[in-house]
Amino acid sequence: MFTIGITGGIGTGKSAAAHVLKNWGIPVLDADAVSHQVTAVGGAAIPEIVATFGSTVISDTGELDRDAVADLVFHDRKSLDTLSFIVHRHVIATMHADREKLIEAGKKICVFDVPIPLKDGFLDSCDFILVITADLRTRLQRLQARGLPEEKARQRMAVQLSEQDYASMADALIDNSSTLEDLREHLRAALEPVLTVRGININYDKNE
Template sequence: MRVLGLTGGIGSGKSTAAAVLAGMGVPVVDADQVARRLQQRGAPGWRRVRELFGWPVLRADGELDRPRLARWIFTDPQQRARLDAALHPLIGAAIREDLQELEAHGADTAVLVAPLLFESGLDRLCRQVWVVEAPFALILERLRARGLAEADARARMAAQMAPAERRRRAQLVIPNGGSREELAARVQAAWQRFQEDAR
């Protein structure tokens, strides 16, 4: 099965691009959704996080306090590295299982959308990697609209791979500085080329 990797920094629009592809009937595996599944109360990722950081990262109902954990790890690179080392193998294994299940059900192509595609080594699963990019000021505006304080938004952006390095490692860069319709048109055109290259 051919796997197309889709990545980009926070607020870049990669999830919107993935939604465009899903709307075209393309199977999508979302690494963030896989991570959330693995971090539900009692799941393997939840147990790893609890072992690493203890009860302070849990809410009263036992679920992970994700906003609190995010604020912590995005201001402490060492703790973020510990968390990544604990979770990336679990997430990677679950993603491989999801892709194998899609293939077993007849899918010949799938999209893997992951913010840490390169950092986690998941790009090795992909025939091509596309990067969605947006201007810095627009990303800040989007993150503020989500309720993130500017300092938190900047911390998350600073913790990610540099845009230039993503561009260097990708086969295609999709600019996303305009409307959703403009992004959709670029994604659809890129998908058509990707399909034609496979023939």
């Protein structure tokens, strides 16, 4: 199966790019959605999290307590890294299992939509990586439109990979600083030659 990876920093519009590919009929496996799945009540990661941390990061309802996790960011970086490793491993395992189901169903292509592009399970599992970019002003405007103050938006950007780090892993850089139509055109220009040579036909005119 030909696997496209999509990644990019906060506010670049990575989700919008993934949505375009989904509209084109390409199955999208969303790491954020899977992360919530494996840390929900009864999720695959919960037993290992409890075995490692006890109940300190588990809510009364049995799911991951994201407020407690936020505290870890400021008070215990080592524990946060351990927790992130556990969740990441379960997310990747689930995404790979979901990809196997797509293969069994006869699909030829899928997308891994991943905000944090670690090597193990993502970079080494994708055949072609799209890095979504946008200029700083556009990113800040998008984040402020979501209700995130500029100062906090800049803080979140600062702890993510740099633009150079993202660019170093890209097979194609997709500028998403403009309109949705421009985004579609950039994605098509990057993917059509790669997919056509592999005999994978996509309806690029299908948009919702």
